Amino acid sequence: MTPPQTIAQQLAAKQREISVAEFFERNRQILGFDNLQRALLTTVKEGVDNSVDACEEASILPDVLVEISKESEDRIGVAVTDNGPGILRKEIPNVFARLLYGSRFHSNRQARGQQGIGISAAVLYANLTTARPARITSKVEEEEAAHVLELVIDTQKNLPKVVSEGLDLWDRPHGTRVELVLKARYTRGRQSPLDYLRGTAIVNPHARIVLVEPDGTRVTFERASTDLPPASKETLPHPYGLELGELGYLLKGTKRATLAEFLAKDLQGVSQRAVKDVLTRGSFRANEPPASIQGERQERLLTALHEVPLVAPSPDCLSPIGSMLIKRGLRNVLGELKPEFFAPPVSRPPKVRGGFPFMVEVGLVYGGGLPPDQPVQILRFANRVPLLFQQGACAITNAISNLDWRRYGLDQKGGSGVPSGPALILVHVASTKIPFTSEAKEAIAEDPEIDKELTLALQAAARHLRTHLSRRSRRDFANEKFTIIRRILPKLAEKTSHLVGKPSPDLTAVITRIMDVVNVETQVIAEPKAVRVPVEVTNFTPRARVLELFVEIPPDVMALAAFEPAPEGTEPELGRAWWTLPKLAPNGRTKLEVAFPAKSDVDASDFDWYIAGIDEAHVLGADPLPGDWDVRLPRTIVEAAEMAAQEAAQEGAGEEEVDYDAAEASAHVSDEE
Amino acid sequence: MPPKRARTSATKSDADLPKVRADALAPTLELAEQIYDQLDRGEIPRMRLPLRTKQNLSFQMREGVWRLGKAMGTRSARKLDGALMLLRTFYLVDFINEMARDRKTSTLRELYYISEAWEDAKFHSEDESNLLIEDLEVMCTRLREDFRLHPEENGASVIGDLTIKERNRQGIVKKINCKDDVGDGGYSLPFNVEKEKIEFVGSNAKFVIAIECGGMVDRLAENRFDEEHDAILVHLKGQPARSTRRFLKRLTEELQLPVVVFTDGDPWSFRIYASVAYGAIKTAHLSNYLATPSAEFLGVTASDIENYELPSDQLSEQDVRALQAELTDPRFGTAEWRSEIELMLKNGKKAEQQSLAKYGLNYVTEHYLPEKLTEMEIL
Structure with missing residues (x-):
């Protein structure tokens, strides 16, 4: 099967026949210039993408300044300045004033501006709408001054024309x-430059981005990380993703002398055995010069390549954001909303679709200042570029809509559609080739492989949310009980005993009946040299309990940790330790402590505490022991656990009367208006 | 606090009326005893109360009023809300007992502010405190006045040939005729209208007309309707206060005067009538004491709006919902009420009683009321 030509290629082919101006007019929409608001956004987007890409290629932490000024209501000046490596004088005209020129067009790696149509389209749009040239200032480190060029595009020939040129001692x-002046409209809010830059800042926490708005307002997205994302490696094209036009281009441009050599060395995943298979299948000779393969024979070669088994494409060329940076980016930009929960970001392992590796990452934020009764905010990213338009047509939105979020604690009418609640979902799809719905690259097209990965990643994030919410509701429940036993019950006892003139009664039994839980309370005390984690286990149940407590901590911390008292047993390589607690009478408590040397990257509140010997419904602050812990429990604990399970099964047998103070029952109907 | 009431006269339904006793506070202490014992036994403290909901009203054939049914709910310290209400109950009981010791009384509003000092147990709204007092009335079969709690003076006015004796704050008994001895505002009802406070001396009136709006009371007074037709005018002031309802009941029972209720023609006015005649849901535990089952609804009825071609307004959404709720309200379960409510829903119109002024200021007293009262066989 021959893959269809990309739209870019079709455009490129057409472009030879018509002037670029005409081409532009005809394709305004897919190029992202169909209305004034969008024209500005596309211009900012192309400028910023170029800048961040250039910095990353040169391993520079990006510092991007976007200045927007208003010449008149619909005449907007845009200036994007970066600290990138600069562009050589001779390259400047082609980079900025020639459509479809760019080193990335045939590169097999993930980059932001994938098809190279970007910045020169903005230059052309500015030329066409205001007749003003683009002004480019660029300085490379080796030179002493910056070149300043004013450029227009010769719309007949698609060639750059230098209007003026000079040098500037740039500081x-x-x-x-x-710098461009274009017909556009400046807005804030949704789908605005600010919106776009916020998204860019979230997924590029290593970049510092400053926006100066027309009224002088300066918005700064500070850098949240000084780690550059690992540079994505350029890899050889893999035949599975190869299209006919590209294959022709490769055959013509290769330095290999023979077809066999070309197959083995210029393509990815083709073994010696596969080379032989391809040659036989397509009736090619091994020593044919690659450039001699033309026309119908190219098609035959591609078909053969698609038929023989090949090594899967390598995902090295992908540049995911990574869990750590997603978390940092979200915290950095959303911090002021004080969300109550940042789900651990999900990074799915790379998968291959067609010949192209891809991977999906998901971040989820919940609560705080996020609006509670609106559809959740969806932040879509493709190769680290925010997607702002056509949310409804995007595979990401569809994957979110198709998940039943009610199971995970968000509202969703009928169990499908965009859920609502105080949440924000970030989804990043990274690939050397993302199937966009159109050349404007604003929505990802439906694809079963991508959809599967999206769904798995979203489910994983959603499970974190569910765990958080159920822990929260247990915590609220516990707080309610603690309020009752600590603040209300003692006063009730005091008031009634005063009224009847008798001594205050012993409340132990009532307290344990009301609470009916074993509470595991952990604290984290950070001291200059050590972190102490005292744990208090209280038996707020009406009967004596025999319990086993377990903790799981990072193994490297375990090696340095001190336990008081000494654990019953440990598995240092897994970071596990456990204690058999002394028998706890009702209202009885016991304490233990874990301490380890202060270490910046260990969050002791993330330690997992487990308990055995009691039903999970009667525990706060610890989870039941997971099945994969192959620990031999003492007999007393096993028996206690069995008894607890029996108790739990008997519970709720005698249903109670209507709760007089429940909302429904206390809705006393009144005759008043 | 008025002196202890020692009521001797008894009507038929008096048997299970809440008795005013010298030991009014004993039941509150019994409640405290109950909870104390539960705590002492290690049980989660709880109380059982009849549910005060529409679904739990049941008709008392003998008295002809709607009272609370048998459905019970539990107020338990297992949940925070229940625990708080229990604690509040005993702050309230303590306060009541303190007042008795100090010979003080308190308005409902004052109680709300008193609770500021109750920390966790303080009331968040006056509704909350009123509901708790009603709970206490139910549990102790006492009136809030027994607990030394009373509303602010309501001042509903009475105009007509009725002579009463009222014991004023100085304890002096004054004889007042509600036509001759009062100003244009009429005689103002105190919150306590029991016998030890107000005694009926006599009346030449033939019936009582209870009126929703002050404007209509004034109209009837100015037109001398009370004199011309031997009527006693009682201003309901919207949803009537307990004292107004108690007063109407006493007029009926002690002076054998029929009561007619004259209100606007809208769903809320139907409820005003229902609480006069059948008892209000909130105070269904006191229906025997407050309701006047023989009271009749005069109008404005849905058919009056049509027959008299009264200026009307469209029913609002809330009005429609209120009418629909009334269709499931057992108090409106009669065929007459059902057809009246359905007619109003069908026509989609409501009218104020003062819309009768369309035909001039005298129309209500010269035409509408005489016609309606004749129809009801009162004139």
Whole structure:
């Protein structure tokens, strides 16, 4: 099967026949310039993408300044300045004033501006709408001054034309500044430059981005991380993702002398055995010069390549954001909303679709200042670029809509559609080739492989949310009980005993009946040299309990940790320790402590505490022991656990009367208006 | 606090009326005893109360009123809300007993502010405190006045040939005729209208007309309707206060005067009539004491709006909901009420009683009321 040509290629083919101006007019929409608001956004987006990509290629932490000014209501000036490596003088005209020119067009790696149509389209749009040239300032480190060029595009020939040129002593070692004046409209809010830059800042926490708005307002997204994302490696094209046009281009441009050599060395995943298979299948000779394969024979070669078994494409060329940075980026930008929960971000392992590796990452934030009764905010990213338009047509939105979020604690009418609640979902799809619904690259097209990964990643994030919410509701429940036993019950006893003139009664039994839980309370006390984690286990149940407590901590911390008292048993390589607690009478408590040297990257509140010997419905602050802990429990604990299970089964047998103070029952009907 | 009431006269339904006793506070202490014993036995403290809901009203054939049924709920310290209400109950009981010791009384509003000092147990709204007092009335079969709690003076006015004796704050008994001895505002009802406070001396009136709006009371007074037709006018002031309802009941029972209720023609006015005649849901535990089952609804009825071509308004959404709720309200379960409510729903119209002024200021007294009262065989 021959994959269809990309739209870019079709456009490129057409472009030879018509002037670029005409081409632009015809394709305004897919190029992202169909209305004034969008024209500005697309221009900012192309400028910023270029800048961040350039910085990353040169391993520079990006520092991007976006300045927007208003010449008149619909005439907007845009200047994007970066600290990138700069562009050589001779490359400047082609990079900025020639459509479909760019080193990335045939590169097999993940980059933001994937098809190279970007910044020169913005230059052309500016030329066409305001007749003003683009002004480019660029300085490379080796040179002393910056080149300043004013460029327009010759719309007949699709060639850059330098209108004026000069030098400037720029006060920075290297960088590029692009200035355009275009017909556009400036807005804030949804689908605005600010919205776009916020998204960019979230997924690029290593970048510092500053926006200066027309009224002088300066919005700064500070850098949240000084780690550059690992540079995505350029890899050889894999035949599974190869299209006919590209294959022709590769055959023509290769330096290999023979077809066999080309197959083995210029393509990815083709073994010696596969080379032989391809040659036989397509009736090619091993020593044919690659450039001699043309026309119908190219098609035959591609078919053969698609038929023989090949090594799967390597995911090295992907550049995921990574769990750590998703978390940091979200915290950095959303911190002021004080969300109550940042789900551990989910990074799915890379998968392959067609010949192209891809991977899905999901972050989820809940609560705080996020609006509680609106559809959740969805932040979509493709190769680290925010997608702002066509949310409804995007595979990401569909995957979210198709999940039944009610099971995970969000509202969703009928169990499908975008859920509502105080949540924000970030989804990043990284791939060397993302199937967009259109060349405007605003929505990801439906694809069964991508959809499967999206669903798995979303489910994983949603499970974290569910765990959080159920812990929260147990915590609320516990707080309610503690309020009753600590604040209300003693006063009730005091009041009634005063009224009847008798001594205050002993409340132990009532307290344990009301609470009916074993409470495991852990604290984290950070001291200069050590972190102490005292644990208090209280038996707020009406009977004596024999319990076993377990903790799981990072094994490297375990090696340095001190336990008081000494644990009953440990498995240092797994970071596990456990204690058989002394028998606890009703209202009885016991304490233990874990301490380890202060270490910046260990969050002791993340330690997992487990308990055995009691039904989970009667425990606060610890989870039941997971099945994969192959620990031999003492007989007393096993027996206690069995008894607890029996008790739990008997509970709720005698249903109670209507709760007089429950909302429904206390809705006393009144005759008043 | 008025002196202890020692009621001797008894009507038929008096048997299970809440008795006013010198030991009014004993039942509150019994409640405290109950909870104390539960705590002492290690049980989760709880109380059982009849549910005060529409679904739990049951008709008392003998008295002709709606009272609370048998459905019970539990107020338990197992839940925070229940625990708080229990604690509040005993702050309230303690306060009541303190007042008795100090010979003080308190208005409901004052109680609400008193609770500021109750920390966790303080009331968040006056509704909350009123509901708790009603709970206490139910559990102790006492009136809130027994607990030394009373509403602010309501001042509903009475105009007509009725002579009463009222014992004023100085304890002096004054004889008052509600036509001759009062100003244009009429005689103002105190919150306590029991015998030891107000005694009926005599009346030449033939019936009592209870009126929703002050404007209509004034109209009837100005037109001398009370004199011309030997009527006693009682202003209901919207949903009538307990004292107004108690007063109407006493007029009926002691002076054998028929009571007619004259209100606006809308769903809320139907409820005003229902609480006069059948008892209000909130105070269903006191229906025997407050309701006047023989009271009749005069109007404005849904058919009056049509027959008299009264200026009307469209029913609002809330009005429609209120009417629909009334269709499931056992108090409106009669065929007459059902057809009246359904007619109003069908026509979609409501009218104020003062809309009768469309035909001039005298129309209500010269035409409408005489016609309706003749129809009801009162004139």
